[in-house]
Amino acid sequence: xxxxxxxxxxxxxxxxxxxxxxxxxxxxxxxxxxxxxxxxxxxxxxxxxxxxxxxxxxxxxxxxxxxxxxxxxxxxxxxxxxxxxxxxxxxxxxxxxxxxxxxxxxxxxxxxxxxxxxxxxxxxxxxxxxxxxxxxxxxxxxxxxxxxxxxxxxxxxxxxxxxxxxxxxxxxxxxxxxxxxxxxxxxxxxxxxxxxxxxxxxxxxxxxxxxxxxxxxxxxxxxxxxxxxxxxxxxxxxxxxxxxxxxxxxxxxxxxxxxxxxxxxxxxxxxxxxxxxxxxxxxxxxxxxxxxxxxxxxxxxxxxxxxxxxxxxx
Amino acid sequence: xxxxxxxxxxxxxxxxxxxxxxxxxxxxxxxxxxxxxxxxxxxxxxxxxxxxxxxxxxxxxxxxxxxxxxxxxxxxxxxxxxxxxxxxxxxxxxxxxxxxxxxxxxxxxxxxxxxxxxxxxxxxxxxxxxxxxxxxxxxxxxxxxxxxxxxxxxxxxxxxxxxxxxxxxxxxxxxxxxxxxxxxxxxxxxxxxxxxxxxxxxxxxxxxxxxxxxxxxxxxxxxxxxxxxxxxxxxxxxxxxxxxxxxxxxxxxxxxxxxxxxxxxxxxxxxxxxxxxxxxxxxxxxxxxxxxxxxxxxxxxxxxxxxxxxxxxxxxxxxxxxxxxxxxxxxxxxxxxxxxxxxxxxxxxxxxxxxxxxxxxxxxxxxxxxxxxxxxxxxxxxxxxxxxxxxxxxxxxxxxxxxxxxxxxxxxxxxxxxxxxxxxxxxxxxxxxxxxxxxxxxx
Numbered sequence: 001x002x003x004x005x006x007x008x009x010x011x012x013x014x015x016x017x018x019x020x021x022x023x024x025x026x027x028x029x030x031x032x033x034x035x036x037x038x039x040x041x042x043x044x045x046x047x048x049x050x051x052x053x054x055x056x057x058x059x060x061x062x063x064x065x066x067x068x069x070x071x072x073x074x075x076x077x078x079x080x081x082x083x084x085x086x087x088x089x090x091x092x093x094x095x096x097x098x099x100x101x102x103x104x105x106x107x108x109x110x111x112x113x114x115x116x117x118x119x120x121x122x123x124x125x126x127x128x129x130x131x132x133x134x135x136x137x138x139x140x141x142x143x144x145x146x147x148x149x150x151x152x153x154x155x156x157x158x159x160x161x162x163x164x165x166x167x168x169x170x171x172x173x174x175x176x177x178x179x180x181x182x183x184x185x186x187x188x189x190x191x192x193x194x195x196x197x198x199x200x201x202x203x204x205x206x207x208x209x210x211x212x213x214x215x216x217x218x219x220x221x222x223x224x225x226x227x228x229x230x231x232x233x234x235x236x237x238x239x240x241x242x243x244x245x246x247x248x249x250x251x252x253x254x255x256x257x258x259x260x261x262x263x264x265x266x267x268x269x270x271x272x273x274x275x276x277x278x279x280x281x282x283x284x285x286x287x288x289x290x291x292x293x294x295x296x297x298x299x300x301x302x303x304x305x306x307x308x309x310x311x312x313x314x
Numbered sequence: 315x316x317x318x319x320x321x322x323x324x325x326x327x328x329x330x331x332x333x334x335x336x337x338x339x340x341x342x343x344x345x346x347x348x349x350x351x352x353x354x355x356x357x358x359x360x361x362x363x364x365x366x367x368x369x370x371x372x373x374x375x376x377x378x379x380x381x382x383x384x385x386x387x388x389x390x391x392x393x394x395x396x397x398x399x400x401x402x403x404x405x406x407x408x409x410x411x412x413x414x415x416x417x418x419x420x421x422x423x424x425x426x427x428x429x430x431x432x433x434x435x436x437x438x439x440x441x442x443x444x445x446x447x448x449x450x451x452x453x454x455x456x457x458x459x460x461x462x463x464x465x466x467x468x469x470x471x472x473x474x475x476x477x478x479x480x481x482x483x484x485x486x487x488x489x490x491x492x493x494x495x496x497x498x499x500x501x502x503x504x505x506x507x508x509x510x511x512x513x514x515x516x517x518x519x520x521x522x523x524x525x526x527x528x529x530x531x532x533x534x535x536x537x538x539x540x541x542x543x544x545x546x547x548x549x550x551x552x553x554x555x556x557x558x559x560x561x562x563x564x565x566x567x568x569x570x571x572x573x574x575x576x577x578x579x580x581x582x583x584x585x586x587x588x589x590x591x592x593x594x595x596x597x598x599x600x601x602x603x604x605x606x607x608x609x610x611x612x613x614x615x616x617x618x619x620x621x622x623x624x625x626x627x628x629x630x631x632x633x634x635x636x637x638x639x640x641x642x643x644x645x646x647x648x649x650x651x652x653x654x655x656x657x658x659x660x661x662x663x664x665x666x667x668x669x670x671x672x673x674x675x676x677x678x679x680x681x682x683x684x685x686x687x688x689x690x691x692x693x694x695x696x697x698x699x700x701x702x703x704x705x706x707x708x709x710x711x712x713x714x715x716x717x718x719x720x721x722x723x724x725x726x727x728x729x730x731x732x733x734x735x736x737x738x739x740x741x742x743x744x745x746x747x748x749x750x751x752x753x754x755x756x757x
Contacts (some may be wrong), residue, residue, distance in 0.1 A: 001626040020667055059441075060441045060442075060443075061417050061418065061420045061421050061443075062420060062441070062442060062652075063421065080660060087320070146583065146584065147582060147583040148581065148583045148595055149594075149598070150602065151557055158736075165582075167582050167585075167586070169586050170582055170583070170585060170735075171735060172735070172737075214676055253479065255531075255586075256410065256530060256532055257531060258530060258531025258532075258586070258728075258731060259530075259531055259585050259586065259729075259731050259735060259739065260531065260728055260732045261531065261728040261731075271414075271417075272724065273420060275414040275417055276413065276414055276720050276721075276724070277418060277720050277721045277724075278437070278441065278720075290456075
């Protein structure tokens with residue numbers, strides 16, 4: 001598209017461009033400028049800056065001249081034996097937490113979509129975990145899981161299910177799963193609300209027709225609800241996958257990456273390398289790889305869903 | 315939109331450039347300017363300045379162990395009264411966030427004064443994050459301060475701060491628990507005796523786990539390991555500066571730690587605990603013995619904060635076959651190298667570290683000044699800890715003073731935890747940690 005006048009345009013049009021159109025364009029530019037500055041400042045500048053830093057061997061937060069190393073920080077990521085375990089933890093965390101949040105989110109949304117008494121109250125209640133800051137949520141669950149005086153052991157003991165004090169954050173794999181539970185508790189709310197919004201767009205006529213055709217509740221769910229929820233599922237799946245892949249704060253608060261580095265994720269590892277070890281060049285390369293991975297994930301989702309003609313995104 | 319413009323849209327040579335062309339050119343010029351002009355590594359200026367000795371000073375402290383936030387605010391108020399032309403703002407973070415906060419704040423020169431741990435002068439000094447204050451250090455201080463204190467802010471014979479919190483871990487025990495189990499406190503002088511006492515307390519049913527430690531994957535774990543390493547004759551590095559903790563005493567120390575968990579003497583929550591968790595468990599009467607910093611004595615004996623108030627006693631760290639060194643857990647106040655008000659910052663530091671101020675708050679943290687330990691007023695402030703401190707502070711083990719301490723410590727923490735959780739033998743875990751440490755030392 002071009003706003004430039006055609007070469008054959010009459011002189012009158014040329015004058016119009018020279019005054020009115022240009023004035024309009026300048027006005028539009030002036031209106032866009034604040035947003036452009038914000039976007040440049042908080043998105044583009046850090047993105048470009050991080051990329052530049054990833055090409056240098058930056059080992060201090062202070063400005064200075066550091067050796068240019070090209071892509072060797074990126075190559076180092078793949079040679080780093082510490083990277084693969086944290087990548088494994090991140091993939092496991094992303095897969096399990098997103099799947100659990102989606103399954104639970106759909107179930108709770110169906111429940112909240114049913115004609116319940118005081119539905120507004122239940123809907124408000126569900127949003128509470130999501131409204132809680134992640135740092136608070138992490139501290140809360142750290143106390144719940146405490147092996148000495150934690151509420152979970154107390155509950156199991158009160159219900160006479162187990163009197164032994166379990167160390168919920170005591171072994172690497174169990175700790176990773178318990179952090180996932182805390183994450184699911186907090187983030188299922190947002191899935192519920194996306195799905196609930198989707199459910200409300202499905203006409204009740206469809207269910208009525210299905211019922212008349214002899215379909216049961218189960219068949220209606222698989223044949224009507226789920227396919228029509230696909231756009232909502234697509235959006236929430238992308239959002240949650242990206243968020244889960246970047247997980248940092250809940251890990252920082254609940255386990256500090258332990259025990260035995262069993263809950264370290266890529267974002268946490270990146271933080272350690274950049275800030276604790278002052279390997280800013282290497283940390284920047286790791287951060288860029290996270291961005292690329294998240295971008296690839298989002299593309300895969302959109303493609304799969306578009307191919308299935310379910311996403312409703314053209 | 316087509317990438318190939320149609321003849322109709324090709325701008326005439328005299329026409330105003332298209333919007334796309336303007337944006338592309340602007341973006342290109344901007345990006346080029348950005349790439350060419352910016353220094354890599356952070357914003358801001360790297361040059362600090364002495365300043366006028368007046369004005370605003372912002373300081374960063376930690377919010378645990380040592381002096382409390384209330385103590386520091388009271389000290390600051392008194393300083394401002396004496397120096398009305400200096401306005402101090404004090405910020406507090408958890409110890410675990412302190413290092414990273416100092417690093418992140420350095421380019422913007424947010425802080426004029428920062429509290430640094432004994433393990434950071436090599437890193438912060440060599441990277442010009444804190445200022446070299448060697449020329450400002452009065453010569454007599456070297457004799458007037460305790461040896462462990464003088465070593466705290468030093469790296470390569472240069473001073474990067476003034477020692478302020480002189481601390482090591484002591485052995486705290488619950489006298490009532492030991493009495494119930496008929497254990498003589500005299501046997502707590504050695505690690506063998508401590509384990510024997512723990513077995514007696516456990517079998518008498520006084521508590522399920524007599525020992526609790528700060529063995530979370532954090533620096534606290536290395537502090538506990540350092541004491542045992544020293545007691546069993548190990549060292550972090552050998553004379554050539556290569557990892558040595560995987561030999562002899564280093565392995566024995568870790569084996570003792572692991573065995574105490576296997577035998578049910580150490581609380582299994584230890585691997586998820588920091589010093590504050592240790593204090594809570596001990597203060598709740600759920601442990602009989604624990605290593606911790608000086609501050610625990612006051613808090614665990616305070617009935618308002620503890621269920622075992624009045625029952626807590628303190629001893630020097632127990633001995634092993636090679637003695638009883640305490641871990642040097644001291645901290646120093648440093649002037650930020652980027653600070654534009656370094657003279658005022660130095661005034662504030664010299665006030666906080668002065669003998670009268672340190673003696674006034676001796677219950678929270680013991681002074682760095684030798685003479686304070688003979689001052690009856692100081693002894694009276696903390697009569698239980700001072701006699702132990704006098705012996706312990708003369709015998710300290712330092713963690714490696716190397717620029718890459720942080721990643722080495724992280725590797726060691728992870729491998730020690732693997733041994734504690736039983737997924738590796740002590741020897742294997744330390745061998746693996748030593749391999750990683752050797753690479754980091756060579757990098």
